[in-house]
Amino acid sequence: MVQNLARRMRPRNIDEIIGQSHLVGQGKILRRMVETGLLSSMILYGPPGIGKTSIASAIAGTMEASFRTFNATTDTKKRLQEIAAEAEFSGQLVLLLDEIHRLDKPKQDFLLPLLENGQIILIGATxxxxxxxVVPAIRSRVQIFELKPLEPEDLQQAVNLSLQDKTRAFDFDVSLDDDALYFLIHSTNGDLRSTFNALELAVLSSKNHHVTLDDMENSLQKKAATFDKDGDAHYDLLSALQKSIRGSDVNASLHYAARLIEGGDLPSLARRLTVMAYEDIGLANPDAAVHTVLALQAAEKLGFPEARIPLANIVIDLALSPKSNAAYLAMDEAISDLGKYGNLPIPAHLQDGHYAGAKELGRSVEYQYAHNFPNHWVNQQYLPDKLIKADYFQPDDMGKYEKALNLRKQWINEQKGGGDKSSQKR
Known part of the structure; x- marks a missing residue:
C-alpha cells in the first residue's frame, strides 16, 4: 500500500524534525535526552498534525531503538502484551501510545509495571x-511536554524539503506558484499533516505537476481571498473586523470574522481579537480580555471547523461590550513624555534602600509606607519633578469597573487638595 506524503516525509531522526524548537532545538530537553541516552517516558500533547508521532519515531530512529505504535481506543490488551514480550528481547523499545487519554483500566494496569522497570519507553500522544x-498513576511516571502549532516558516521549510526529496516525496519535478505556496502555509493552521495532504492532492491533480493558486484552493476547499500574496486583502479584512467591533456593529463583526474563519487563519484572528480586548474594550469591561483568552485557547485546542464556535462567542461579546481606550491612550501619553524628557531622576525617597550605604546617600529615607495609613494611601510625591503635573489616565466611565477607578482617582485628587484635576492633555 502506498503511504501518503505525510508518512513518507516523517522524520527519520531528531535533526529532521520540523518546528518544536523549544523541545528539540540545540540544548533543549528532548535533544539532551536523546544525546545522553537517558530517555524517559513522556506524554506529548497539542493539536492534531503538529508532530507528536513524528517526534516519537524520530527519537526511536536516532537512538536506533525498536519502534511500535499502539492506539488506546482501537488496539487490544493482547496487542499490548505482544509488544511487551517483544521488548524483553529487543533491548530498548519505544512505544507510541496514541490517544493515551482513552486508555482503559485493564490496559493501564498492564502498562504501569512496564513503565516502572523501564522495559518500555512510553511516548503518549494526545x-x-x-x-x-490522563490518570494520575500514569502522569506520575512520565514527563509531560506541550507541542505548539507550526509557524508558516516551519511549514514552508517542510514543503521545500518535500519538493527536493526525489526519494521519499515526488520522483518527478514539481513547481508551485508563489501565491499557491503562500496560501498553503497560511491556511492550514500550523498543521503539518494537513499541509502535506493538501500539497500532495494539489500536485497529483494539477496539470504537468505545476500547482497554481486555483489548484491549491480546490485541494484545501478554501478560497484565498484572505491570503493574497501582498497581504493587502488579508489585512483589510482584519482592519474591517477591528473597526466593526470598535463600532459595536455585531453583524458586520460576524461577517468579517466569518471571512477570516473561512480563510482558516486562526493565528492572525487570535492576535487581532486579543489586541481588541485590551485596546478597544479595555477597562470598560476587563472580563472581556479574560473571556477572549479562554475562547482563543479553546479554539486552538479544537481547530477548525469547531473553532468557529468559541470564536463566535467572543466576537459577539467584544462587539456588544462597552468600549474604552483610556488605558491604551494613558500608556501612549506616558511613552510620549518619556520620549520628550528621557529617563528623569527618580525621587530619592522612592529609590532602593536595601543596600549598605543607601541611608547615607539619602535613598528611601523619607519614604512613607502607604499600607500604614487610612485607606492605604498617603500624600507623597511619586513622579519625577518635571512630570509632577502629568495626568495620563482619563477614564471614560463606560463600565462599572472604570467608573470605580475614576471614583478612586477623584478621591485621591481631593486628598491632595486639588479637587478633580483631570486634565485634557490629549
Missing part, C-alpha cells in the same frame, strides 16, 4: 490536556 485527561 490532543487533550493530560493534566486533566
Amino acid at each position: 490532543t487533550e490536556n493530560p493534566y486533566f485527561s
Whole structure:
C-alpha cells in the first residue's frame, strides 16, 4: 500500500524534525535526552498534525531503538502484551501510545509495571490536556511536554524539503506558484499533516505537476481571498473586523470574522481579537480580555471547523461590550513624555534602600509606607519633578469597573487638595 506524503516525509531522526524548537532545538530537553541516552517516558500533547508521532519515531530512529505504535481506543490488551514480550528481547523499545487519554483500566494496569522497570519507553500522544485527561498513576511516571502549532516558516521549510526529496516525496519535478505556496502555509493552521495532504492532492491533480493558486484552493476547499500574496486583502479584512467591533456593529463583526474563519487563519484572528480586548474594550469591561483568552485557547485546542464556535462567542461579546481606550491612550501619553524628557531622576525617597550605604546617600529615607495609613494611601510625591503635573489616565466611565477607578482617582485628587484635576492633555 502506498503511504501518503505525510508518512513518507516523517522524520527519520531528531535533526529532521520540523518546528518544536523549544523541545528539540540545540540544548533543549528532548535533544539532551536523546544525546545522553537517558530517555524517559513522556506524554506529548497539542493539536492534531503538529508532530507528536513524528517526534516519537524520530527519537526511536536516532537512538536506533525498536519502534511500535499502539492506539488506546482501537488496539487490544493482547496487542499490548505482544509488544511487551517483544521488548524483553529487543533491548530498548519505544512505544507510541496514541490517544493515551482513552486508555482503559485493564490496559493501564498492564502498562504501569512496564513503565516502572523501564522495559518500555512510553511516548503518549494526545490532543487533550493530560493534566486533566490522563490518570494520575500514569502522569506520575512520565514527563509531560506541550507541542505548539507550526509557524508558516516551519511549514514552508517542510514543503521545500518535500519538493527536493526525489526519494521519499515526488520522483518527478514539481513547481508551485508563489501565491499557491503562500496560501498553503497560511491556511492550514500550523498543521503539518494537513499541509502535506493538501500539497500532495494539489500536485497529483494539477496539470504537468505545476500547482497554481486555483489548484491549491480546490485541494484545501478554501478560497484565498484572505491570503493574497501582498497581504493587502488579508489585512483589510482584519482592519474591517477591528473597526466593526470598535463600532459595536455585531453583524458586520460576524461577517468579517466569518471571512477570516473561512480563510482558516486562526493565528492572525487570535492576535487581532486579543489586541481588541485590551485596546478597544479595555477597562470598560476587563472580563472581556479574560473571556477572549479562554475562547482563543479553546479554539486552538479544537481547530477548525469547531473553532468557529468559541470564536463566535467572543466576537459577539467584544462587539456588544462597552468600549474604552483610556488605558491604551494613558500608556501612549506616558511613552510620549518619556520620549520628550528621557529617563528623569527618580525621587530619592522612592529609590532602593536595601543596600549598605543607601541611608547615607539619602535613598528611601523619607519614604512613607502607604499600607500604614487610612485607606492605604498617603500624600507623597511619586513622579519625577518635571512630570509632577502629568495626568495620563482619563477614564471614560463606560463600565462599572472604570467608573470605580475614576471614583478612586477623584478621591485621591481631593486628598491632595486639588479637587478633580483631570486634565485634557490629549
